[in-house]
Amino acid sequence: MPVAPKGAIILAIARGFCILLIGAGMAQGLVFDIKRFSIHDGPGIRTTVFFKGCPLACRWCHNPESQSSLQELILRPNRCIRCGACLSACPHGATFREDDEYRVKPAKCQLCGTCVEVCYAEAREIVGRSMTVAEVMEQVERDVAFYDQSGGGVTFSGGEPLAQPEFLQAAVQAARERGIHTAVDTCGYAPWPVLEALRPYVDLFLYDLKLMDDEEHRRFTGVSNGPVLENLRALSGAGQAIVLRVPVIPGVNDGPENLRALAAFAASLPHLQGIDLLPYHPTAVEKYERLNRAYSLAALRPPGPEEVAQIAQVLGRPGVPVRIGG
Ligand code: SF4
Ligand code: SF4
Structure with missing residues (x-):
């Protein structure tokens, strides 16, 4: 799909998704945080821009304030x-x-x-703060010297950045125009045309992969993993640089069946640069309380280092390093 020209409005309907793409000149989005000097969201020193709103409702979400697309x-x-x-x-x-x-x-x-x-x-x-791309870039550009020294750049995360496609497209293009390395941290749940339009301007996708069984994926995230897997295959097939991000949630996705399926799927992806294992941590409990929301996994304990190391062994293969943490 072509990039929306300035001022254009494109209505894209695909696979049950309905999106309004507005030209870059009008792009404005809802951001819930901008974190400078991040070292866990891609290579080098980065600025991470957190978009608000996500189509998934992962039960272990550690940023519940990011889920709603409203302030x-x-x-x-x-x-x-x-x-x-x-x-x-x-x-x-x-x-x-x-x-x-x-x-x-x-x-x-x-x-x-x-x-x-x-x-x-x-x-x-x-x-949640409504920001223009220019306002976002004003903050991102403050640390260009650190990006240059460390091989870093900007990471668009969330929430789910693909859920604000016109804002993300304009922001990624703006960063690229300034020569800043771009990464998109995504759950991959979006219509393919959104990713296809974005792809040429993204240096690295940090792509979440949680559960391979569709029923389990629906149970723990609220949506099918069909589009997630299809988009991942398509991005990889198109030669896109991808690092998989796998949360390790005890009792949810750390069983042998899921890990075997995940390892096989990862092995089928060309151009995979690595796998990041993100062990569950319970720091979000207080955030759910602040938002007056129930947290169904309050009793869950983090996985032990030995279990995480074993999972790293199952998923690793030559040329695809597994890192623990982002
Ligand atoms: S509770 Fe606070 S934010 Fe809400 S209407 Fe009253 S003053 Fe405004
Ligand atoms: S009563 Fe509490 S919440 Fe309200 S203004 Fe005072 S400190 Fe803030």
Whole structure:
């Protein structure tokens, strides 16, 4: 599919996905964080731009604030000093007091940010900032000297960056025009035309691979792995540089059947540059509490180093190094 010309609007419908592609000149997206000096999101020193919104709902997601494609107000009751400033400042009657806690009625909250401004304890935060590509690039370009020295660049992550295709396309092209190495960290769940248009401007895909059984994939992520595997095959067949990223979730995807299938699939991919194993860690529990969401894997413990080393042996092969961590 051709890249959308400036100002053009293209409606792409494929495999049940429906996307509106808007020309690069208008591209604006929702970002929930920009992290500088990252060393786990691709080669060298990088700036990682985290897009907000994801079509998957992985039960182990360690960035639950990235899942919704809308802005969200999050509360940190442990920081609240009970000053009541948010209650009197809220112009929409959304904040209320109950059991000595200052809470919010989601149906009334307009995300105006007034309560965040008056909360000096920083117990409230609006997650998700609408940014233009120029604003993103202004931050990315600050560290060009470090990228040049270390072989780094910019990584677009999420959430799921492919879920904001026109914004991602424009941002990746802007980085390329400035000679900055580009990586896209993706779950791969998107219509192929989105990846096909993006591909020429991406130096490296960091591609998540979780579960090979479709039913299990649906059970733990909410969607089929069909498009994920098809897109991965197509990218690899097109000669794209890819590093697979495999989360290691005890009791979910660390069984021998899944690992054997994953190893066989990985072995069928030409141009695979490596495999990163990402052992589960429970640091997200507090984030789910802040968002007032249930976390079904709260009792899960991280895998031991021996188990991770064994998985590395199963997945590794000559020319395809397995790294533990990103
Ligand atoms: S303004 Fe902040 S610190 Fe004060 S009551 Fe509201 S949430 Fe708590
Ligand atoms: S973001 Fe605005 S509407 Fe929502 S609780 Fe805060 S002040 Fe009220």
